[in-house]
Amino acid sequence: MTVIEKIQKICPEAQVSTSGDTIVTVPSDSLAAVAEALRNDDQEPMDYLRDIVGMDWSEGLGALYYLESSKTYGRVVLKTVARDRDEAWLPSVCHWWRTAEIKEREIYDFFGIRFIGNPDMRRIFLREDWKGYPLRKDYDMDSNPLNMENEENADDTVEYYLKPDGTVEGHRNILFDQKDFVVNIGPQHPSTHGVLRMRTSLDGETISRIDPILGYIHRGIEKMNESLTYPQTLALTDRLDYLSAHQNRHALCMCIEQAMGLEVSRRVQYIRTIMDELQRIDSHLLFYSCLVMDMGGLTPFFYGFREREMILDIFEETTGGRLIQNYNVIGGVQADIHPTFQQKVKEFIKHLRSVIQDYHNIFTGNVIATTRLKGVGILTREQAISLGATGGTGRAAGWANDVRKHHPYALYGEVDFKEVLYTEGDSFARYMVRMDEIMESCHIIEQLIDNIPEGETRLKTKPIIKLPEGNFSASVETSRGEFGVMLESHGDKTPYRLHYRSTGLPLVHAMDTACRGNKIADLIAIGGTMDFVIPDIDR
Amino acid sequence: MEVKKKTAIRSMQYDEFKNNDYLEQMVRDLNRDGAGIILGSVDDLINWGRSNSLWSLTFGTSCCAIEFMALGAARYDMARFGFEVTRNSPRQADMIMVLGTITHKMAPVLRRLYDQMAEPKYVVAVGGCTISGGPFRKSYHVVNGIDQIVPVDVYIPGCPPRPEAFYYGMMQLQRKIKVQKFLGGVNRQEKKPKDMDSND
Amino acid sequence: MNNNSFLDYYNIQDLNTAIHEALLSVMPQWLAILLEGLAVGLLIIVLYAVLAIILIYMERKVCARFQCRIGPNRVGGKGGLLQVPADVLKILTKEIISLKGSDRFLYNLAPFLVILASIFTFSCLPWNKGAEILRMNIGIFFVLAASSIGVLGILLAGWSSNSKYTIIGAVRSGAMIISYELSIGLTVLTMVLLSGTMDIQNIVMSQDRMWNIFRGHLPAVAAFIVYLIAGNAEANRGPFDLAEAEQELTAGYHTEYSGMHFGFFYLAEYLNLFITSGIAVTLFLGGWMPLHFPGLDGFNAVMDYIPGVIWFVSKTFLVVFLLMWIRWTFPRLRIDQVLTLEWKYLMPLSLLILLIMTVCVVFGITL
Amino acid sequence: MSNFSEYIQGYVQGVKSLLIGMRTSMKVFCQKPVTEQYPENRHTTLHIPERHRARLVMVHDEENHHHCVACGICQMACPNDTIKVVSETYEDEDGKKKKRLVRYEYDLGACMFCQLCVNACPHDAIRFSNDFENAVFQREKLYMVLNNEGSSCAPKK
Structure with a gap:
């Protein structure tokens, strides 16, 4: 029995559309029943909620639920529309997938859809006194001028419930008590890797609760996308998770190419794969550097950056950019690889293999480091799946979630590589996953670098690209987890809605779970090993 | 010609710098009142100290901050200029390098940090986002240029700028400091409140 | 005191006496003492400042080398020698901010307490034969007592700033220093036991045959290591810099200090490094005493040609380098690890060392 | 035990x-x-990759000709209105109405170096240069005019 048949068994009125991705539309009344059945299915439990995408269709506000099974890796998309535009509400699914807690907040913030039963319905990215919901199609862009007053944050949250007469009402949940010692970590803090702010209540040095406050770098990229042409949208992907610039852009290019029915050449596939892996090494080296620096060891920070500069050199020769590369374009890559590219990559890998032992000697084996990392900030496999903590964080807990392995794209189906898995789920495992992945990436590159076939590096495309109507999506494994592109086209030259699955948002959400009961110093170490990049979260 | 001597930077020619007209204008304005020779040489000494000891408050919000880290790393080594003492507390910093997009939510924080800094203080706007909103200038949540919030001393364009471009901008700032008069008007460029809020 | 003729040659005790007598011949005694006091005070402060500048410069250069970079090299000649003076000049001209909601008096007092503590201990260092500023028969005891004033300054700084980060930093520092004083006290006691005196100059003198670290062999080496770790912790330096912990508490207890107030904390941090090393050198490596081995009279005599002050300073900088090496290698400990290290590892160890040393001394198993 | x-x-x-x-x-x-020592190495070992994008420039030949026909495709391609092509229409000898470039305005302070303008240009009139030393004290200095004074469009061969 396929997933769709299962859904239709529970909810006969479910409709299936197949323009682009297969999407099952269920009425909002039966969403809860369908969600529960899918989540608790025996053969194919849809236990991983990839993302919830809020939408403003002409028929009303609604959401798309992207589900995946951690057992069979099967995927399904649910669509549901809220009844009333002005008083829109949907049932919350956070009882089955904890990651919904934060994703529903995002949709509330952008679209004003209230989720019944979600314990925390505050704004997430925008100020609490923000007027209107920016991603609605009728939002007035000038309605919120710059407000220089300091923002006061409430110590409680709202939870909505449905009264018997069908109206929605809220009651307040206490977050921080009067007697809690609440320390603000961030938004401008040396080790939050950007402008994350964590309101942390402490009991001595022990953390009793963390409330992440996001949005300090929310740039409204998704709204901007709706008025940009497809080639223009590409430029902004580099600025999401700038340490996975290639991979992000790869995902969007793949998505658009798939919608256009464009097949890029083998040469491009090779180049993209190599670049993705170089980017991964780059990001993981930076991860090592930052983690070590956050833990107070300044010297190893410089080791990581020393090697990272070599990658940046390689990048810059070919792409012209060190951090923001603008390399992938629709139908290929911006320019052919530089003549010295292959030789330099090989030299780099040789060099990296010779120095990586120093990294381990100075940090990994160090008794201070191991005792600070081992057994700290444990996320179990079930927690990781429920929280949607993909990437190294999930793999450290034993959840095999590598998109490259389970939904291969580019050349990942053809190369030989190992999916690095640990089972401890603690900070040390998260650290080791990344360190091992550096070596795996080297291994992948070595298989490809000498065999790049000749071919077109860039297919000619029309100056104005129009995509057919429908929903399209693509996902890649970036340096820190699954990055997804969810695109809805209405046949125009601009996307109707272009949503990115943030890799970091679930990770930040997992911080509270992982940190409780640990020390402040552990907060820094756990945050470091979670390895999130804030601009990617806030978008 | 006095400007040329004053704003000399090691290994760089005067003409290799852009926007020199601004410095010349500044010196003309400052010299209008005239200053004693003794006062002048004390000024020069203090300015030498100040320009060579720019401790920056790290205010990285996005991409440019990573390039700033690269700047501090071994390859580019900020320490050569004595910039490596980055302070995390605004009280101890001399300049604030704004690295990355400033959003509406962040703007009051930036202003507050700027107010918390001890005089004399400088602002360097790095990257397109801080100068004009850059890639995101059409967004509903991005400040189009931090000069709306704080007075900016040097603009370093780029998205993000190369590490060398950072140095070029920092040297520009050093040159600006060198022609200022510490004993007359560098402090209190803006009126400021009497007591500061605590930094928690 | 058999063949230390050259050591006496460098002794400045006679010079001191001569100056004192010369002054007495032209002015009354109270004025002479006042003048001498002023001169010595000035000397300490100048020495203090100069040493701090040298140490900061050294730290910046050394850490640069550990991190495969160059370090300051653009201010004042090729080596960047004038970088730190430029910083000092800058700090002197920075505004000192007064805070709303802070305890003004204590807030302003705290940096002076920290500086005071380090100047007190600094004055006790024996630079050469006859060249010490404070000499008393319980000298080493005084050093321990005076250095504890510093923690008071840190606690006050943290508390009076009225900020949450500073208070966490201060409390961490308090907890840490109180713990590590134990180990320091015990290891110092070990050496006092070996030397048989608490007077710092006499401790140095007692090493004229051989440095304590050789004389006390195994227990002395162990005590030296324990002292270095504990002293490092007490100087609040990495990997024990929890009180500042940039990545956790922005700047720890001195987050709210600006201008010269912050400068005091900054100077004191480096001087404490020097003092810790200086005391370590005095106790274990013979202070200003040249390298002597019993029986090698010729060698000993050659060593004596080098003045004591050079011996002292070079040995101290060697230990300073060792501590920098440690600092720039290890990640920071967590507060519970810091306390575990002290109470579960160092404390028992130093007690054991004390016991062994007692046995050694009683049975004469020292070299 | x-x-x-x-x-x-x-x-x-x-x-x-x-x-x-x-x-x-x-x-x-x-x-x-x-460590690489900028600015000491400015004229010696400093290597900037040729493809590095530091600033948009308009290509001019020795006779002060550029290739811009003021079509405005670059302006359309730019995602954030960095480029403004100011043109005028004139009548050539045959009496045909033609467009020519007056000012090619470019805001370096807002450019995101996405290369869409260069990709879009049908005549290769613009390209990115390696000149990264652009820091200035005044915001106005970042608004640039890319066509040289007195320059004109290269005649068709």
């Missing part, structure tokens, strides 16, 4: 790992620094 031996083992292991760390850092201490 096993507890005690574990304690001792922990001791030894810990000290050993610390010593390995110190050995590693000393090894690097003795290596040559990898």
